[in-house]
Every structure is written in C-alpha cells, then in structure tokens.
Amino acid sequence: MHERKAIPKSLMDLGRAQSGIVTTTQITQTGLSRHTVRRLVDDRIWTKLDRGLYLLHSGAPSWLSYVHAGLALAGPDSYTTTDTAAALHGLTTQRQLPIHVAISDRRGVQSRAWLQIHRPTQLPSRLVHSGPARPPIHDVVLDMCAASTPGDVAGWIYDAVGSSKTTPAILLATLGERGRIANRDLIYSTLLDVRDGINSHLEYDFLHRVERPHGLPPMTRQFVVPETGRRADGAYEEFRLLIELDGEQWHTGQQVFRDRERDNRHSAIGWRSMRFGRRDIHGNPCGVARDVATDIGSGGWAGKMKRCARCP
Structure with a gap:
C-alpha cells in the first residue's frame, strides 16, 4: 500500500479561498505530482470537475465552486457577467447555472452545460476583485437592463437603487459613457423617474397610468409630512392630500391597523x-x-382632468 502524501497546507488554504476549486497548475506548484492527484481522485477524496480543474473534496460543487471554476477555465482577465455578476452583487437571490463568464479575446474556451462564455465588444473600464471578478454594480445593473425584456427593466433599477447599492446619478453617468445598449431610451426615462422619487413598480404605474395620461399635476414624491415626520408615497401639498400606494402584501394584518x-x-x-x-x-x-382630480379640485385646483385612450 502506497504511503499517502500529505496535501500541502498552502494548497488547502488556496482551495478554501476558491470555494474548493484548484487548477492543475496550482497543484503542481505546491509539489504534488500528477500521480498523487490521480490517486486522490480514484480514492474519491478529490473530484475532477473539468479539464485541469479539481474540487478538494468528494461532495457536490457549490454555486461559488462553479463560479471559481469558470473563471479559472476562462483564464487571465476573465470576469463574471450578467446573471452571475448580479447574484455576486446581491442584486438577485437566484444563484443558478450556467455560470456567465466574459473573456476579452478569442482564446479557444468553449461553453459547457454549466458555463456560458461571453465575448463582449465593449469591456468594463474596471473590475471589482473583492471576491470573484465582476464589473462594478452600476455596469451590471445596466447589463441586466439591456438583457431584459422592457417590462423587467424598471425592476432591476428599483431594486438596485432601493437597496442603496447605487444611485440614479451614477447609473445615468454610466449610461452616458456606454456605446450602443439595448433598451437605452427606456433605461434613461426610468432613471429620470427614479431620480425624481419613483422607487417602486406601483409608483411607476401611477405616474404612467394615472398622473400623466390624465393631466394631473405632478405630486411631490416620497413626501415627509412636516407635522408628523411620517413619509407618504406622494402628496399634493397645496391641497393637503396624501397619496399612498399599497402593494398587495400590505392589505391585511397589523399593517392595515398601522395604516389606519x-x-x-x-x-x-x-x-x-x-x-x-x-x-x-x-x-x-x-x-x-377621477377620484384624485375631484379631491384636489374641491381644494382649489384650477386644472381639468384629461381623457386618456382608456377613459370610457
């Protein structure tokens, strides 16, 4: 029986930093032979994940293991992109395969079932390296908006800005630096709305289905009532009218009591x-x-509600 060679601590530390993934090059640099590696795999102590990629245990790879494996396979200067980068930034909780990795040249790396290789024509100006490499969050938000259907664009922006991960000003500046990008006009108009206080789908819908089509005066959004310090979704301050836009999750239970x-x-x-x-x-x-126009009309609004294409 062959004497088992101890696995160098430096290799184990590297594996922990890379979610269990090490490359053949990293292994041989620590002095372990290919024969030893084969024996570790045959004995089901390690797992061969792909060509030149090993998992330093016999369990199933985690999502982060696949992320590190994809970057290692893609080589120097590669970085995660789209869905994978969004998950790493906490923009989504969906950590799923395939892992999306971008490379900056025509090296012969091919996609796998678990790995999607991208070859973008426009590279990010810089990368975030605290963890797996990825573009800054404002670039990732715009990438996700460009890759989404028009109906999902606002959601990416609301979630990123609402969680204080970025700001409309930064996103607008980044958009201005971009070349061609899908959904540009929609991204731009949504960012202007968010800059002006829109921070949810329902507020966006109120603006575009109620306020603008019917010629209502623009309300002050995210209004803080001076006497109480409480925030309302909007207010017609001149007419002492507060507007609250409630998602379905706020229609029952203790929240109803607090609202009342x-x-x-x-x-x-x-x-x-x-x-x-x-x-x-x-x-x-x-x-x-009609209800809003009637209320502010009784309070002195001199305007007149317009009929939109939906009005009966």
Whole structure:
C-alpha cells in the first residue's frame, strides 16, 4: 500500500479561498505530482470537475465552486457577467447555472452545460476583485437592463437603487459613457423617474397610468409630512392630500391597523389620505385619476382632468 502524501497546507488554504476549486497548475506548484492527484481522485477524496480543474473534496460543487471554476477555465482577465455578476452583487437571490463568464479575446474556451462564455465588444473600464471578478454594480445593473425584456427593466433599477447599492446619478453617468445598449431610451426615462422619487413598480404605474395620461399635476414624491415626520408615497401639498400606494402584501394584518392609525393622525391635523393598490392602478386607472382630480379640485385646483385612450 502506497504511503499517502500529505496535501500541502498552502494548497488547502488556496482551495478554501476558491470555494474548493484548484487548477492543475496550482497543484503542481505546491509539489504534488500528477500521480498523487490521480490517486486522490480514484480514492474519491478529490473530484475532477473539468479539464485541469479539481474540487478538494468528494461532495457536490457549490454555486461559488462553479463560479471559481469558470473563471479559472476562462483564464487571465476573465470576469463574471450578467446573471452571475448580479447574484455576486446581491442584486438577485437566484444563484443558478450556467455560470456567465466574459473573456476579452478569442482564446479557444468553449461553453459547457454549466458555463456560458461571453465575448463582449465593449469591456468594463474596471473590475471589482473583492471576491470573484465582476464589473462594478452600476455596469451590471445596466447589463441586466439591456438583457431584459422592457417590462423587467424598471425592476432591476428599483431594486438596485432601493437597496442603496447605487444611485440614479451614477447609473445615468454610466449610461452616458456606454456605446450602443439595448433598451437605452427606456433605461434613461426610468432613471429620470427614479431620480425624481419613483422607487417602486406601483409608483411607476401611477405616474404612467394615472398622473400623466390624465393631466394631473405632478405630486411631490416620497413626501415627509412636516407635522408628523411620517413619509407618504406622494402628496399634493397645496391641497393637503396624501397619496399612498399599497402593494398587495400590505392589505391585511397589523399593517392595515398601522395604516389606519397613521391616516387618522394625519386627518386630525388637516391632511386627507387616499390609498390605492395594484388592482386600482391596473384595473381602473381612469377612476383613480377621477377620484384624485375631484379631491384636489374641491381644494382649489384650477386644472381639468384629461381623457386618456382608456377613459370610457
């Protein structure tokens, strides 16, 4: 029986830093022979993941193991992109295969079932190397917007800005530095909306289904009531009217009680509140516009609601 050679600590430390993945080059640099590597695989102590790639245990590779494997296989200057980079930045919780990796030249790296190789024509100005290499978050947000259907563009922007991972100003500046990019006009207009206070799908829909098509005056978004310090989704301050846009998750339970308590407190000091949910904004935007126009009209608004293409 052959004497088992100890695995160098430096190799084990490197493997831990790379989620269990090491390359043949990294292995031989520590003095282990190819014969020893074959024996470790045959004895099911290590796992051969791909050509020149080994997992320093016999269990299933984790998602991060595949990320490190993809970068190692793609070679120097490669980086994660699109879905994989978005997951690494925490823009999505979906950690799935294939791993998306970009390379900057025509080296002969081919995609696998678990790995999708990209060869972009425009490279990021810099990369983030705290963890697996990836573009900065503002570049990744724009990449995801460009790769998405128009209906998903706003979601990527809302999530990134709402979680304070980036800002509309940074995204607008980055967009201005880009060459051709899919969905550019939609990305630009959405960023302007977010810069002006829109930070959810429902607020976006209120703006584009209710406010603008019906000629209502623009409300102040993310309005803080001076007397209470409480924030409302919007306000027609001149007419003492607060607008609250509630997602379906806020329609039951303790949140309903808190909303009612807040509305009552505002009513006691002269602020009226109107609440609309997704069903209102999507199912009856013209009726919502009519209700708002009637309320602010009674408060002195001199304008007149317009009829939109949906109005009966």
